Amino acid sequence: MTIDHTRTPSRGPRRSVELKPDEAMRLLGSVSFGRIVFTRHALPTVRPVNHVLDDGEIVIRTHEAAALTSRAQGADGSGVVVAYEADAIDPDTHLGWSVVVTGYAHLVTDPDELARYQALLVPWVRRTMDHAVRIRPGLVTGIRLTADDHVDMADVPGDDA
Secondary structure, three states, rough: OOOOOOOOOOOEEEEEEEEEEEHHHHHHOOOOEEEEEEOOOOOOEEEEOOEEEEEOOOEEEEOOOOOHHHHHHHOOOEEEEEEEEEEEEOOOOOOOOEEEEEEEEEEOHHHHHHHHHHHHHOOOOOOOEEEEEEEEEEEEEEEEEOOOOOOOOHHOOOOOO
16 A cells, blocks of 8 residues: 655634534444454454444454454353444545444354344455454443634644744
């Protein structure tokens, strides 16, 4: 991937507006890509994944050897605490939104549910993804980045020559 350094992001301050949980989940459902955060070797680990939102829960596909697969199964079936982040932020204007969902991830074990998720969610990496993980939201937060309409023009760089 090549980064175009000739483009100048728009100037000006941004305002961060907190989203209500329902709006945050609606936005999360409008995209198919996010990042799952979990603990591996006592350190945070982040993986990009694609997802579907199904009845208010986030579902991702995974494989047998994935670190998340064994953690989501859990020895006692309780699952594992994860965070899931998705966003849509314009690289030029820096406007958009970001949503973070924190909750328990559980391995989907019901064969009918697993078959349904395998049909709904096509992995975007070339690898056999025989497992699915469902994240039940516990805490949903989000922000919308908007242009700050209350800009003091004395603070805006201009052509003073």
